[in-house]
Amino acid sequence: MPHHTFSKLAEKFGPIIYLRLGQVPTVVVSSPKLARLILKIHDHVFSNRPRLVSAQYLSFNCSDVTFSSYGPYWRQVRKICVTELLSSKRVSSFQLVRDQEVNRLLNTLSTRSGSEVNVSELFFSLANDVLCRVAFGRRFTECVGSSDEGKKRHLAAVLTEAQELFAGMGVGDFFPEWEWIHSVSGYKRKLTKNLEELSRVCDEIIEDHLNSNSNSGGNKEDFVDVLLRVQKQDNLEVPITDDNLKALVLDMFVAGTDTTAATLEWTMTELAKHPELMKQAQQEVRTVAGQTGGKVVDESHLQHLHLIKSAIKETLRLHPPVPLLVPRESMDECILDGYKIPAKTRVLVNAYAIGRDPNSWDNPLQYNPQRFEDSSVDVKGRDFRFLPFGGGRRGCPGYTFGLATVEIALARLLFHFDWELRRGYSTDDVDVSEIFGLSTRKRTPLALVPTMNKELWG
Numbered sequence: 001m002p003h004h005t006f007s008k009l010a011e012k013f014g015p016i017i018y019l020r021l022g023q024v025p026t027v028v029v030s031s032p033k034l035a036r037l038i039l040k041i042h043d044h045v046f047s048n049r050p051r052l053v054s055a056q057y058l059s060f061n062c063s064d065v066t067f068s069s070y071g072p073y074w075r076q077v078r079k080i081c082v083t084e085l086l087s088s089k090r091v092s093s094f095q096l097v098r099d100q101e102v103n104r105l106l107n108t109l110s111t112r113s114g115s116e117v118n119v120s121e122l123f124f125s126l127a128n129d130v131l132c133r134v135a136f137g138r139r140f141t142e143c144v145g146s147s148d149e150g151k152k153r154h155l156a157a158v159l160t161e162a163q164e165l166f167a168g169m170g171v172g173d174f175f176p177e178w179e180w181i182h183s184v185s186g187y188k189r190k191l192t193k194n195l196e197e198l199s200r201v202c203d204e205i206i207e208d209h210l211n212s213n214s215n216s217g218g219n220k221e222d223f224v225d226v227l228l229r230v231q232k233q234d235n236l237e238v239p240i241t242d243d244n245l246k247a248l249v250l251d252m253f254v255a256g257t258d259t260t261a262a263t264l265e266w267t268m269t270e271l272a273k274h275p276e277l278m279k280q281a282q283q284e285v286r287t288v289a290g291q292t293g294g295k296v297v298d299e300s301h302l303q304h305l306h307l308i309k310s311a312i313k314e315t316l317r318l319h320p321p322v323p324l325l326v327p328r329e330s331m332d333e334c335i336l337d338g339y340k341i342p343a344k345t346r347v348l349v350n351a352y353a354i355g356r357d358p359n360s361w362d363n364p365l366q367y368n369p370q371r372f373e374d375s376s377v378d379v380k381g382r383d384f385r386f387l388p389f390g391g392g393r394r395g396c397p398g399y400t401f402g403l404a405t406v407e408i409a410l411a412r413l414l415f416h417f418d419w420e421l422r423r424g425y426s427t428d429d430v431d432v433s434e435i436f437g438l439s440t441r442k443r444t445p446l447a448l449v450p451t452m453n454k455e456l457w458g
């Protein structure tokens, strides 16, 4: 795992390391002080992204928010993303989608009460379904395509392949001068094929939206509706082409699914390893919901669930889903804490190492949500000891959206079910090793035994 290797190197050589990864000059930083220099003081120098091979294809020539180069186009699409797609008003407007999808998850669990369940798989389906409905207006596993059954393709198949291709760093990303590597490795062929499929699936979804023509603004718009509306505005600094629109809507899906699911997966993993905390968090949600007399937890309860919110933060400290943030590239030469960083250097911020730094955190390896209670440290990237969503101009614009799903899902999982490890397993047996992907997930899926609390099942 690169973030582990870089953490070990930082322990040995200090918090700023220069490496040549293949042909790419790379700097990795692992301290709050250096992160502040990159994400705040010299943010304008480090706000570019490298043109990764996968993004050149699957982000329609890097025209999404995540991988577009710093400049007028990125500024415009970032603004659309922040004010139109991921604003707090928009996030609230998707409450019904979260509600329905979390309830579907609970119903599935209720049919398996008392038996062992692969909850990781269910959490990934939840995140995929929420993001798919919000972005494209349909569920992940729904078909797209002509009415001819044989020609219908599962959205799931195309999007899953895109997620996998994004996650698998191509060897060519480290040898940008040797383009032939992509052809020899077969990577280019896979990317081209997936891009064709993605494009076709998106065309069909856009056409459906145009034909149904039911949305003229307001609360029920999905991301495709919003972008089709914005595309028509005549005050755009840079026009948004159909391919740009596809890149943007796919970006929301890809950036939001694995990260959200991984946060839920790691939080349940840590709570399963700490049954006392699990009980306290459960007590909290049952008491808070009890005060409003009902058998349901809704989003109005979340503001009172301090322990649950702290548990999620503590999870993000120890298991940031994007441990090295998204790579940056310096646009000019810059002096960083006395070191000269040339232009076009790839820069990685090791949020994983920073979250576990003994100079910043007491008992850094201990899972202790209480450390966030009565603490001013938030997730917004203003405290450089805690950077699960990065920071500065390129910080994550989707954190409210992601946390809204994780919080309501976790609250309801704890409210309606008691959770135990599978028979014969102790807390020490819960594996916390990781696999590298689009986000850092648990190597072995989390298997738990839910028992439905019948009194709290409405």
Ligand code: HEM
Residues within 6 Å of the ligand: 065, 066, 067, 078, 081, 086, 251, 252, 253, 255, 256, 257, 259, 260, 263, 320, 321, 322, 325, 326, 327, 387, 388, 389, 390, 391, 392, 393, 394, 395, 396, 397, 398, 399, 401, 402, 403
């Ligand atoms: C718990 C869930 C999430 C985590 C942990 C997370 C984490 C991150 C991180 C670390 C970055 C890189 C920031 C940097 O370079 O400083 C990022 C960027 C981004 N995230 Fe998230 N994210 C989450 C959810 C979401 C969601 C739900 C969406 C959208 C629906 C989203 C959209 C984006 C976009 C568009 C960027 C690129 C921003 C830019 O380059 O201007 N994220 N995210």
